[in-house]
Ligand SMILES: [Zn+2]
């Protein structure tokens with residue numbers, strides 16, 4: 411059959427709108443909207459048959475939905491008003507009944523309907539209603555909002571639900587990357603829930619002795635000193651702190667700082683001035699913590715900071731059980747530099763865990779005596795190296811160790827982290843930033 415014969419047959423099935431008629435031939439003549447195809451065919455059939463021209467008001471296939479593209483676009487644009495976003499994606503939930511109508515029309519005409527619901531679009535004559543909806547409403551939304559379509563991970567996901575007659579909005583998180591320093595001891599990286607009272611602050615009807623009734627073991631955390639400022643600036647619902655590992659609660663984080671990402675859920679603002687934000691956070695954190703190199707990051711930066719292999723540089727105060735001289739310390743440090751260390755799981759980490767030996771490299775060592783019982787050391791090692799045990803030997807569970815090399819007891823009395831750096835490449839790759847720049 412010719413296109414005109416198919417169109418005539420389609421029009422004889424009942425009232426059919428221009429979009430639903432034209433959609434049968436959506437793969438012909440690129441550059442036309444389906445409604446234009448349908449309108450032209452309706453006119454052509456009327457001329458060929460010399461019948462009066464009658465546009466259909468009703469449509470048994472889409473039940474009038476295809477006449478509502480502008481209305482849906484208005485509603486979609488209204489639904490995201492008040493949210494700042496650069497990218498969006500639009501999808502449509504078409505009720506099974508309407509999908510069935512689209513299929514029945516093709517069956518009536520002997521046109522291909524493909525295999526089953528998920529059949530490839532090319533097996534389906536013309537185009538599905540859902541596809542037309544996504545494109546036509548998507549295009550119209552594009553004219554109403556200042557944003558680009560992104561099929562990968564848009565800032566905002568709009569879903570038109572034709573069955574419930576509602577626009578669903580999903581506002582995806584925004585991310586700020588940076589590096590933090592922790593300048594006071596006894597501050598955890600993130601909120602530390604009290605286990606004694608399961609965060610309730612109450613134990614056996616009394617104020618929990620483990621947390622003084624707060625539900626948290628510590629009053630402050632790096633998260634609480636930084637994330638609320640970002641949450642406020644982006645006007646979101648919740649902020650989550652993601653760190654590239656964490657230092658001990660009693661350790662400082664100094665030097666170049668530790669990479670982190672603050673995720674803000676359902677932000678109303680995204681394009682924040684990161685320099686102003688940095689200054690605000692540093693004022694809020696009041697010298698207990700500070701951040702630098704803040705940048706707007708992509709969603710993938712969360713996994714990046716969590717998974718990227720990083721080496722660590724530590725500074726330590728070490729105390730010896732017996733006097734040590736400078737030559738012996740230098741020899742011990744030289745022996746450890748470049749060494750591969752075998753470590754059983756430290757006793758402080760888990761007494762019960764079955765002994766597991768891991769090997770980690772020490773890249774560089776440096777240090778000097780403060781007096782014959784005390785030293786100030788700096789160690790650069792692979793991620794996962796237990797440095798307290800590298801010093802003490804953990805009763806022989808770490809080999810070699812500083813204590814072992816010196817033949818005297820050695821213990822770390824204070825620990826600072828000076829650097830957390832990517833092993834093979836830096837954390838800061840352009841593809842993880844919203845501006846995509848180096
Ligand atoms: Zn229709």
Ligand SMILES: [Zn+2]
Pocket residue numbers: 604605606607608609610611612618619620621622623624625626
């Ligand atoms: Zn408690």
